[in-house]
Amino acid sequence: MTTPIRHITIDAHDPWRLAQFWAQVTGYTVSDEDAPGDDEALLTSEESGSPGLLFIRVPEEKIVKNRVHLDIEPPVGTRDETVERLLAAGATLHEDHRKDDGLGWVTLRDPEGNEFCVERGAAERGQTQA
The missing domain is CATH 3.10.180.10 (2,3-Dihydroxybiphenyl 1,2-Dioxygenase, domain 1)
Structure with missing residues (x-):
């Protein structure tokens, strides 16, 4: 389906x-x-x-936080590598929710200010991709 x-x-x-x-x-x-x-x-x-x-x-200009956003799971590489790649591509850091134990996510903004999150990839969570 x-x-x-x-x-x-x-x-x-x-x-x-x-x-x-x-x-x-x-x-x-x-x-x-x-x-x-x-x-x-x-x-x-x-x-x-x-x-x-x-x-x-x-x-219209974007004024407030998005009511809906996308959560990105890196298909390859790590969350941190993906964050660095997207910052280099034009994203900006909004909030960093990474924890010392490796858990957490990073909230970025696209070039027009729309928020989105980058989570850990399946390999980082100890899962295999289907």
């Missing part, structure tokens, strides 16, 4: 730029139908049934 969720939609001032950032976060691909300056940009996964990320141009 596939998910009934087709897209997760995110408001943006610059949909193309934000889609480029999130492509680095997720490994998703920007649609061939989208280009810089468009009012929307769609990211899709090669994994069947995964919802796309749709970025839509809006004039």
